[in-house]
Amino acid sequence: MSTSTDQSRFENLRAQAEILDGEDELRHLRDEFHIPTKAEIKRKTLEQQPQQQEQQQKDRNDPALADETTTPCTYLCGNSLGLQPKRTATRINQYLQTWSTQGVQGHFKPLDDSPLPTWLDADARAAKLMSPIVGADESEVAVMQTLTANLHLLMSAFYRPDPKGRHKIILESKAFPSDHYAVLSQIRHHGLSPNTSMVTIESPYSEDNLITTYDIQSIISKHASDTALILLPGIQYYTGQLLDIPTITAFAHKHDIFVIWDLAHAVGNVPLSLHDWDVDAAAWCTYKYLNGGPGCIGGMFINSRNSLVTTTLTDEQPERGYGKRLSGWWGNDKGTRFQMDPRFHPVKGAAGFQLSNPSILDITSLSASLEVIELAGGVSTLREKSKKLTAFLEHSISFLSEDAKQLFRVITPSDPEQRGAQLSILLADNLLHPVMKEFQKSGVIVDERQPNVVRVAPAPLYNSFADCVAFAEAFEAALIASQDAL
Ligand SMILES: Cc1ncc(COP(=O)(O)O)c(C=O)c1O
Structure with missing residues (x-):
């Protein structure tokens, strides 16, 4: 060479x-966005030390090195961690100022000149910004927890195995490890064995692990009668392959199987129409193409038919009027959330699956970056x-x-x-x-x-x-x- x-x-x-x-x-x-310079990504300290500043000044005068201090690095890693929008710091500072000047009042007191919602409404505003990104009604989206936690919450609600009937979960053999662990632990949590209740999709004809819609449909057909759930990625993290979400979802539905989509690599990357594709449920993180920041709060979609609330709190057995789920006070109907009633009465929609009051630091960071996507004209x-x-x-x-x-x-x-x-x-x-x-x-x-x-x-x-x-x-x-x- x-x-x-x-x-x-x-x-x-x-x-x-x-x-x-x-x-x-x-x-x-x-x-x-903040695009780090080549010199910045080589830095070993957070702040530049005085001697480094001096060195940098010298470097600027050396044509061979001047480039490094001013040229942006070539950052092609949005599939792992998106870069920081400049407005993130602005919005976080506004949040910090609200907290420092208002204390607890920040929960419910709007400030005339603030672009931020009250903290009680921050989750609803984030869901509103998120819904066009995933193609859903805003009531079908909850901005909450993190991806793996949300996959567990979805499985706790929608994986109800019957050892004598439908008990299997189908996933791809090269699934992101966290998804694999989540499935293994859900199966064991129900007293079942992955040997008999977990089915993995191989890619028999591709040395590169690409899986065709046909491969997936064949496995679904083979295990149709005893499969309870399918967990698949919208975009496969290793190969970058985009799966045909609507076709696979429709095929699973023909066999009465519930599908959860892990959209970590798809959200903000490709247009999604989760509602129109009749997707059952999905979860995603927000630190890749959504630029929310490392470990930022995640998102969840639940089709409106899976989150109905058909009773009122005054009905005799309100717990029969909604689907089973792990619950917390933030999923309770906002109107009665602060009445401190021990009876759980969820708000209808994905918000009824929330557990805790969300980190406003996180949600502010995410909402700032979603503003940029809105500014761009959408996905x-x-x-x-x-x-x-x-x-x-x-x-x-x-x-x-x-x-x-x-x-x-x-x-x-x-x-x-x-x-x-x-x-x-x-x-x-x-x-x-x-x-x-x-x-x-x-x-x-x-x-x-x-x-x-x-x-x-x-x-x-x-x-x-x-x-x-x-x-x-x-x-x-x-x-x-x-x-x-x-
Ligand atoms: C496809 C996929 N699933 C799950 C995860 C785990 O995400 P988290 O650590 O936010 O739970 C990741 C993380 O990158 C991922 O890429």
């Missing part, structure tokens, strides 16, 4: 990227750019030298309708570690999944076409530098 990159190939690409970025009507949104608008960006990333990678291309393969489907923003790149054995080290040196942030995959996800809110070329160049250089590991 040659030991240097051919600049002219990338010059052409850079010129194409400049045109595409110039035409991009969403490019102003990048200014809504459908973002998706148009996203398709172009990911196609351009694929195109940029195809410009790598023939030698370099021997060392990797994109495993994400090439059909844009079967993927979101992410491309998963499978490297030759032993290259993952050295390639990631080279990326660090060149200021490229992507994420790795053992044993051999690099996941690269241009996010339409803040990534540019130029980022795709920067990645391709750094990737070729990283492969050249890592040859010794082969």
Whole structure:
């Protein structure tokens, strides 16, 4: 393999990227985000120490290093953690100011000049901002807890196994480990054994673990009579494959099986129409394409038919008037929540599955980032750019030298309708570690999944076409530098 990159190939690409970025009507949104500089991502301290500031000043005068202190890094990791919107700090400061000046009154006292809802209404406002992102009525969405906790809450409500009838849960064999653990523990929690109650979907014809709708339907048909629940990802975290949510949901329904979708990698990435697709229930996190911040509060969708409340508190046995669930006071009807009645009477809709009063710090952070998505015109608008960006990333990678291309393969489907923003790149054995080290040196942030995959996800809110070329160049250089590991 040659030991240097051919600049002219990338010059052409850079010129194409400049045109595409110039035409991009969403490019102003990048200014809504903090994009770390190359120097910042190499920093080892939170604040710059005086001697580092001095050094930085010197670096600025050295043309070779000036670049690092001012050039943004190439951040293509929104599939793992989205970047921080600038308005997050503004909204959090407004929340902190409310708390510091109002104390407990912040729960119910609106402030005339504040854009924030009272804390009692913060969950409802977040659900309202979230509902168009997942294609649901706002009453079908609850912003609460975190993803794995919400999967457990959904299973506690909708997985009611009958050991002599329907007791199995179907999931994919390469499911995100947390989903796997959640299913295992739910089965055991009901006194059943995963050996007999858990069914995994393999991908028999794909060495890259892509699963077809047909693979999934075949497993459903085979276990139709004794399956109680299916748990599937909207987008598979490792391969980036987008599953056909409406077709699979309809097929499961034909067999009377309830489906829960894990939308961690789909939400904010591809348009979703959960209500129109007749999805039963779904859960997601908000720290990837929704940019809520690490570990931020999650979201849950429950189809309105699964969250009906048919009685009033005065009826004789109100607990018969709604579906079983694990309950807490925040799920109680708002009108009676503060009457401190020991009888639980849920509000109808997904909000009736809430347990605790939500962290306002979290919900404020999330709502700030959802404002940016609203500003962008919603997920459908973002998706148009996203398709172009990911196609351009694929195109940029195809410009790598023939030698370099021997060392990797994109495993994400090439059909844009079967993927979101992410491309998963499978490297030759032993290259993952050295390639990631080279990326660090060149200021490229992507994420790795053992044993051999690099996941690269241009996010339409803040990534540019130029980022795709920067990645391709750094990737070729990283492969050249890592040859010794082969
Ligand atoms: C597909 C998928 N499911 C579940 C999880 C677990 O999420 P949490 O830690 O928020 O429960 C993740 C985390 O990245 C994920 O990607």
